[in-house]
Amino acid sequence: MKRFIGFIKKEFYHIFRDRRSLFILFGMPIAQILLFGFAITNEINNVDIAILDSSKDAVTEEIIHKISASKYFSIKQFIEKESDIEGIFKQGKVKAILNFEKDFSKNLVKDHKATIQIITDATDPNTANTIANFVNAILQKYQKSLNENLVVAYQIVPESRMVYNPELKSVYMFVPGVMTIILMLVSAMMTSISITREKEMGTMEILLVSPLKPIQVIVGKVFPYIFLSIINAVVIVVLSIFIFKMPVQGSLFLLALESILFIVSALALGILISTVSATQQTAMMISLMGLMLPVILLSGFIFPISSMPVPLQLISNIIPAKWFIIIIKGIMLKGVGLEFIWKETLILLGMTVFFIALSVRKYKIRLA
Amino acid sequence: MKREKVIQVAGLTKRFGDFAAVDAISFDVYRGEIFGFLGANGAGKTTAMKMLIGISNPTSGQAQVAGFDVFTHAEDIKKNIGYMSQKFALYDDLTVRENIRFFGGIYGLSRERIKEKSDALIEELGLQGAAHKLVGALPLGWKQKLSFSVALIHDPKIVFLDEPTGGVDPITRRQFWEMIYKAAHQGTTVFVTTHYMDEAEYCDRVSIMVNGKIEALDSPKQLKEQFQAANMNDVFLKLARG
Numbered sequence: 001m002k003r004f005i006g007f008i009k010k011e012f013y014h015i016f017r018d019r020r021s022l023f024i025l026f027g028m029p030i031a032q033i034l035l036f037g038f039a040i041t042n043e044i045n046n047v048d049i050a051i052l053d054s055s056k057d058a059v060t061e062e063i064i065h066k067i068s069a070s071k072y073f074s075i076k077q078f079i080e081k082e083s084d085i086e087g088i089f090k091q092g093k094v095k096a097i098l099n100f101e102k103d104f105s106k107n108l109v110k111d112h113k114a115t116i117q118i119i120t121d122a123t124d125p126n127t128a129n130t131i132a133n134f135v136n137a138i139l140q141k142y143q144k145s146l147n148e149n150l151v152v153a154y155q156i157v158p159e160s161r162m163v164y165n166p167e168l169k170s171v172y173m174f175v176p177g178v179m180t181i182i183l184m185l186v187s188a189m190m191t192s193i194s195i196t197r198e199k200e201m202g203t204m205e206i207l208l209v210s211p212l213k214p215i216q217v218i219v220g221k222v223f224p225y226i227f228l229s230i231i232n233a234v235v236i237v238v239l240s241i242f243i244f245k246m247p248v249q250g251s252l253f254l255l256a257l258e259s260i261l262f263i264v265s266a267l268a269l270g271i272l273i274s275t276v277s278a279t280q281q282t283a284m285m286i287s288l289m290g291l292m293l294p295v296i297l298l299s300g301f302i303f304p305i306s307s308m309p310v311p312l313q314l315i316s317n318i319i320p321a322k323w324f325i326i327i328i329k330g331i332m333l334k335g336v337g338l339e340f341i342w343k344e345t346l347i348l349l350g351m352t353v354f355f356i357a358l359s360v361r362k363y364k365i366r367l368a
Numbered sequence: 369m370k371r372e373k374v375i376q377v378a379g380l381t382k383r384f385g386d387f388a389a390v391d392a393i394s395f396d397v398y399r400g401e402i403f404g405f406l407g408a409n410g411a412g413k414t415t416a417m418k419m420l421i422g423i424s425n426p427t428s429g430q431a432q433v434a435g436f437d438v439f440t441h442a443e444d445i446k447k448n449i450g451y452m453s454q455k456f457a458l459y460d461d462l463t464v465r466e467n468i469r470f471f472g473g474i475y476g477l478s479r480e481r482i483k484e485k486s487d488a489l490i491e492e493l494g495l496q497g498a499a500h501k502l503v504g505a506l507p508l509g510w511k512q513k514l515s516f517s518v519a520l521i522h523d524p525k526i527v528f529l530d531e532p533t534g535g536v537d538p539i540t541r542r543q544f545w546e547m548i549y550k551a552a553h554q555g556t557t558v559f560v561t562t563h564y565m566d567e568a569e570y571c572d573r574v575s576i577m578v579n580g581k582i583e584a585l586d587s588p589k590q591l592k593e594q595f596q597a598a599n600m601n602d603v604f605l606k607l608a609r610g
Contacts, residue, residue: 006473010462017461202455208423209451209528210474211443 003212007220014194015224021190029182029232030239036174037244044130048076050094052085055104063116066142067098072134089121096120096131164333175240176328177301180321182236183259184266184295187229189287191270195221196283199274214363222267229263230256249335255328258341261348262324266291268355269320275362295321323348372399374526374557375420380429382415389415391580392429397559399525402552404571405561408608412580413561414530420559421528422446434525447475450519450527454534456511458518460504464495467503468518475522489517509540516547520556527551529560533567545570565601574600576607583607 015021053060068075076094085097099117108114118135120128165172198204207217240246277283299321305313316322323344330336375397382390390412397403407413418424420433422442431438434448458467465486472482490499493513519527533541552558568574575585584591588600597603
């Protein structure tokens with residue numbers, strides 16, 4: 001035990017004396033969570049739009065007023081003729097233009113029908129789509145208020161409710177993802193680098209010739225990173241609760257246990273990577289390409305898995321991060337207990353055991 | 369007086385597939401002896417040594433190190449040997465004292481013993497001014513000497529040195545060999561691989577490996593007579609050319 005403590009002390013010296021690893025450990029998680037939380041967002045807020053109002057009557061004025069009153073849009077300018085539309089899009093100043101037809105209010109009264117054209121800049125298709133939907137919603141609401149006193153014979157009124165994230169805040173989606181990435185990065189990359197560093201420097205050989213057992217060496221190398229990853233997880237959760245008002249509906253204890261499980265699986269992957277790489281550079285490249293990219297692209301963090309082609313959907317199943325994201329979204333946003341996420345937990349546990357077994361085996365082969 | 373055998377090797381073999389990296393070597397090493405283990409690169413020196421220090425499993429044969437069998441008691445062997453690799457592996461980002469403390473710690477030395485050892489060692493190496501400097505900042509020669517002292521920190525019966533003088537200047541090499549003599553004089557057996565033939569002259573006995581086999585084993589004097597050579601370099605060349 002005393003040997004083990006000495007070993008861990010040495011490991012902390014390594015970490016705290018290396019600015020680069022300190023930055024990866026503590027600077028990056030905070031930078032990432034703030035970056036994802038503030039800068040990268042797919043919410044619609046104050047989108048600049050332009051208005052082409054050929055009627056300028058009471059109804060169009062009211063609609064325009066309603067649109068500019070919503071927090072989603074801000075009216076950047078009014079244009080006078082249709083030929084201006086293209087120019088204004090090309091300048092890229094606005095994302096959408098609302099084009100009211102001539103005699104809008106007159107048509108509405110006379111024909112019970114008036115047209116408004118929503119032109120969106122679809123270079124960013126998701127945003128364009130959302131803008132169109134939001135404008136539609138505002139128009140529907142207005143239309144409904146016009147018909148309030150009227151009895152319509154048949155009417156289907158869709159009433160949608162967004163549960164678990166009623167304000168559709170994208171930070172709710174990013175926090176679990178960022179947490180997953182950071183835990184993966186810190187645990188897998190840092191351990192694989194620190195183990196290969198010992199190999200590169202030749203100290204691994206000295207350790208193996210010493211009375212320390214290989215398993216003690218590995219546990220000693222990995223232990224500090226378990227500890228630091230847990231601190232990181234706490235920092236991320238605290239930041240998201242206090243800065244982004246991210247709710248944690250479920251049990252914090254369960255969240256902690258699941259996080260530790262994921263950390264251990266990532267550490268096992270890190271050990272596995274260190275057994276196949278001879279240099280720190282290789283370990284870093286394998287960690288980045290082999291772990292980070294799949295985590296970002298295939299875990300459902302940014303791109304929904306259900307809209308991927310089937311082969312990619314199948315591949316996503318072997319990515320531990322996918323299951324962890326489902327688990328922590330469940331706990332944080334839906335407040336579910338283990339009874340709803342036991343299947344995912346079991347999968348993650350199975351993967352962890354598999355990675356540990358594989359890395360122990362690989363490690364032994366290398367020694368023989 | 370019968371001399372105590374601390375390493376006994378008989379028919380030790382290591383195969384990688386069809387290739388025998390070490391092909392049935394046999395030799396004994398006596399207590400307090402400086403045993404030179406020579407051979408060209410790729411002759412099998414390092415593989416043989418790895419089997420003796422318990423980090424590589426032999427394919428067949430027998431070997432006892434410090435009285436323990438390499439097949440069944442590798443863990444006991446590890447407690448009784450010291451090892452210094454050709455990289456003088458110490459932790460560059462730890463200070464001299466921290467390195468000594470760490471390696472003393474993994475060999476299970478008590479805190480008081482480590483303190484005692486560190487003070488003695490730092491004084492002996494003349495490192496008083498550098499005890500709190502990072503090892504990475506030390507010149508190579510100092511690192512090498514420190515690395516050797518650290519390998520001896522738990523007073524092992526045998527110390528294995530894998531090409532311990534690579535890349536250091538002749539004066540430092542000379543000083544280093546004085547440290548080796550001193551250790552041997554105090555009863556530590558020194559098992560050293562090298563490809564500097566002038567260093568072979570310093571050994572009590574040398575073995576020369578060619579293609580996985582030990583082709584010659586005797587004192588440098590006897591070997592020079594046997595091969596009618598002026599120095600060990602000529603002995604080595606004659607053997608290596610077959």
